[in-house]
Amino acid sequence: GADSHTCTYGALGAFSTGMGSTDIAASWISGYVWLRVPQTIKFIYTGKLKKWVSGKDLILHTIGDIGVDGALYKAMEFCGPVIENLDLDARFSMCNMAIEAGGKSGIIEPDEFTFEYLKQNQKSKIKNQNYKLKFKNLKSDKDARYEKIYEYDISKLEPxxxxxxxxxxxxxxxxxxxxxxxxxxxxxxxxxxxxxxxxxxxxxxxxxxxxxxxxxxxxxxxxxxxxxxxxxxxxxxxxxxxxxxxxxxxxxxxxxxxxxxxxxxxxxxxxxxxxxxxxxxxxxxxxxxxxxxxxxxxxxxxxxxxxxx
CATH class of the missing domain: 3.30.499.10 (Aconitase, domain 3)
Structure with a gap:
């Protein structure tokens, strides 16, 4: 998308990134987009969120740690027990701000929360169970290699x-x-x-x-x-x-x-x-x-x- 915060859609398990308007126009004409495949940085969140702490606080804490260029042209993969229990709105907030760390995209593995969100929000209802199984298989390989791995225990994190x-x-x-x-x-x-x-x-x-x-x-x-x-x-x-x-x-x-x-x-x-x-x-x-x-x-x-x- 032509908005730098297009990375928001990574909350649905999609690789999404912002592009310049000229590049977008060129893709309309040619039907192609050229992208260098980014390296991935993995962010693991453990512990239990305190009251009044949200996905916004997780991403601010992360950016505060790695800096505005800490994930320059990288895919930021958010995972761990805390992420698994976040609702989709909180996940959207996190992926939305991946660009503020320089990230090419932010992404979260699709799960049952994701599928339920899509069922409720898509204009045409999803009924195909095969599609559901295919969707749930969109995840990193067990032997995936990461450029870096960060782990945060957020049990004591305040807003x-x-x-x-x-x-x-x-x-x-x-x-x-x-x-x-x-x-x-x-x-x-x-x-x-x-x-x-x-x-x-x-x-x-x-x-x-x-x-x-x-x-x-x-x-x-x-x-x-x-x-x-x-x-x-x-x-x-x-x-x-x-x-x-x-x-x-x-x-x-x-x-x-x-x-x-x-x-x-x-x-x-x-x-x-x-x-x-x-x-x-x-x-x-x-x-x-x-x-x-x-x-x-x-x-x-x-x-x-x-x-x-």
Whole structure:
């Protein structure tokens, strides 16, 4: 795809990568795409996730460890007991940010969760059991060779926050509680899914955002927007004092609906916090999971969800 975050689809077991628009156009004409086969780095996650820790925190922690060029032109394979128990939305968040470590793609072995997701979301229902068996066989060979293998015990991991101005400048939320924010953004292709909105609504229910914090909710798709309305989530956001946008990239890439002014600070569930990414080159962007962003909107500073719920 012509978006650098096309790697998101690796959560479904697909090799997916971003390409330049010129390369895409050439493939339309020729019917071919040339790619050098990337080496693979394996990331194994063990332990048990603490409350309020999500796939977003796993990938931020990983990028914080290996750096923004730690997987340059590599396929990042995410696996281990923790990954096996992650829902598809959390897996999407992880694969989405593979590019922030320089990765050519992020990928997770398909399993029963994957197949159930496809059954629920494909326009034409999957009924062919042979297809299911074939799909489940999409996995690495037992004797596969990896360029590197990283293993993380995440039992003690707390919510992670990427500080300005790189996704690799990662610190635990407990170290950042003195950072005031002017804006909170919950959405994007990284964390605008229905589970993300449900989590944010849990924080916002019967609470108000701080009057000094613009809080913007951006469902990732129109279907997610409709589902959020159906479940009453949009009403919760409205009562909390949030601004609800239609699906869009919006402020994530400095487009609209939340552009930062000089000196302003935002906490966002987006994927990049480069200088000027969300507006003024003199602004500051912190990246977090939806629960941390929602709690921060209420407190007016970067906050752990347990401070408000």
């Amino acid at each position: 992670q926050v990427a500080c300005p101005h790189l996704p690799s400048n990662v610190k635990p939320v407990s170290q950042l509680k003195k950072i005031s924010v002017n804006q909170a953004v919950i959405g994007s292709c990284t964390n605008g899914r229905i589970s993300d909105l449900r989590l944010a609504a849990k924080i916002f229910k019967n609470r108000k955002v701080k009057s000094t914090v613009r809080t913007i909710i951006i469902p990732a798709t129109q279907n997610i927007y409709k589902q959020a309305i159906k479940e009453g989530l949009i009403e919760i956001f409205d009562k909390a004092g949030c601004i609800i946008s239609t699906p869009t990239c919006g402020p994530c890439l400095g487009g609209h609906c939340g552009i930062l002014a000089d000196g302003e600070t935002a906490i966002a569930t987006t994927n990049r916090n480069f200088i000027g990414r969300m507006g003024s080159p003199k602004s500051f962007v912190y990246l977090s999971n939806p629960a941390v962003a929602a709690a921060s909107a209420i407190k007016g500073r970067i906050a752990h969800p347990e401070e408000v719920i």
